Amino acid sequence: MAEGPDDTVFEDCQFLTGSPQRFAVLAQLRERPARPTDLCDTVDATRTTIQRILAGCSERQWVVKRDGEYRLTVTGQRVLDQYTALMSEVERARAVGPLAAHLGSIAADLPAELLDPDCLTTSSEQNPLAAIDRFTDWLHEVDGDVRAISPIVTSVFNDVAVDLLETGTHIEFVIDHSVLERSASDFSDALERGVEHENIDTYVHDTPLDIGLALDRSRVCLAAYDDRNNVRAIAESDAKAVYNWAETVFDRYRARSQPLESVLSVQENKQ
Structure with a gap:
C-alpha cells in the first residue's frame, strides 16, 4: 500500500x-x-x-x-x-456533482470544459424538470443534422423528432433494447417512423445505455440519468475539443449497434 x-x-x-x-x-x-x-x-x-x-x-x-x-x-x-x-475544485465538484455522479463509463475521458458549472443545468427538488426542459429546448434549437444517443423514450423527445424531421433535418439515433421495447408497446407510431422515414437512421445498442448525448453542426449536449432514467443534469458546449470528443463517443456507440430494421427482422423471425 x-x-x-x-x-x-x-x-x-x-x-x-x-x-x-x-x-x-x-x-x-x-x-x-x-x-x-x-x-x-x-x-x-x-x-x-x-x-x-x-x-x-x-x-x-x-x-x-x-x-x-x-x-x-x-x-x-x-x-x-x-x-x-483546492477550494475552487471543491466548489466545482459540488456544482457538477449531479452530472458527474451519473456519467457511467465515459467519465474517464470527459473533457474538462463539460465540468464548467456555467455549462450546466441541473434538476433539483425545487425544479425537478430543469434539466429535461433545457435538453428539450436544446433540441429545438439544433442547427444542421443531429446525432443522438438516448437511454429513454418519451413523448416529448418523439415530438421534437417529428418537428426536426419536418424541417428536413437528418437524425442518426442510437437507442438500446429497453427503449425499443417501450417504443413498441407505447410509441408504435414513433417506432414505425424510425424504420420508414428517409431522414432518420436508428440503431440499437448491444448493451443498456447510461448516458444521453446529442450533437448538431457545432454544439454538444450531454445528459446524465439516474437509476430511474430521470435526467439529473445536462452539460452544453460548443468547444472544438468537446465536439471532437463527442463525435468519438457517438461513433463508438454506433459501432456497437445494429440498424433498427435488422433488429426488428431478427425479432420477427424468432416469433
Missing part, C-alpha cells in the same frame, strides 16, 4: 482548514504585510484569535514577522495558492 503524508503534514492541513479565518489571514497577507491590528479590521475575528492564527502560521513558517508586520513566506504563498485551487 502506498504511503501517504506523515502525521505532521495532516496536522498542518487540519490547521489551515480548521477555520475560514485562517485562510482569510493568509489571503490578507498576500495583499500586503500587516500588523495584527490591521488584520482585525479586515478579518472577522478577535485580536486574540488573530494572534493565535499568526502564531500557528509562524510555527509552520508560512509567515514571518519583520518590523512589527507579518508577511507571507514563499512557502506560505504556495500553500495559500494550492488551498485556493
Whole structure:
C-alpha cells in the first residue's frame, strides 16, 4: 500500500482548514504585510484569535514577522495558492456533482470544459424538470443534422423528432433494447417512423445505455440519468475539443449497434 503524508503534514492541513479565518489571514497577507491590528479590521475575528492564527502560521513558517508586520513566506504563498485551487475544485465538484455522479463509463475521458458549472443545468427538488426542459429546448434549437444517443423514450423527445424531421433535418439515433421495447408497446407510431422515414437512421445498442448525448453542426449536449432514467443534469458546449470528443463517443456507440430494421427482422423471425 502506498504511503501517504506523515502525521505532521495532516496536522498542518487540519490547521489551515480548521477555520475560514485562517485562510482569510493568509489571503490578507498576500495583499500586503500587516500588523495584527490591521488584520482585525479586515478579518472577522478577535485580536486574540488573530494572534493565535499568526502564531500557528509562524510555527509552520508560512509567515514571518519583520518590523512589527507579518508577511507571507514563499512557502506560505504556495500553500495559500494550492488551498485556493483546492477550494475552487471543491466548489466545482459540488456544482457538477449531479452530472458527474451519473456519467457511467465515459467519465474517464470527459473533457474538462463539460465540468464548467456555467455549462450546466441541473434538476433539483425545487425544479425537478430543469434539466429535461433545457435538453428539450436544446433540441429545438439544433442547427444542421443531429446525432443522438438516448437511454429513454418519451413523448416529448418523439415530438421534437417529428418537428426536426419536418424541417428536413437528418437524425442518426442510437437507442438500446429497453427503449425499443417501450417504443413498441407505447410509441408504435414513433417506432414505425424510425424504420420508414428517409431522414432518420436508428440503431440499437448491444448493451443498456447510461448516458444521453446529442450533437448538431457545432454544439454538444450531454445528459446524465439516474437509476430511474430521470435526467439529473445536462452539460452544453460548443468547444472544438468537446465536439471532437463527442463525435468519438457517438461513433463508438454506433459501432456497437445494429440498424433498427435488422433488429426488428431478427425479432420477427424468432416469433
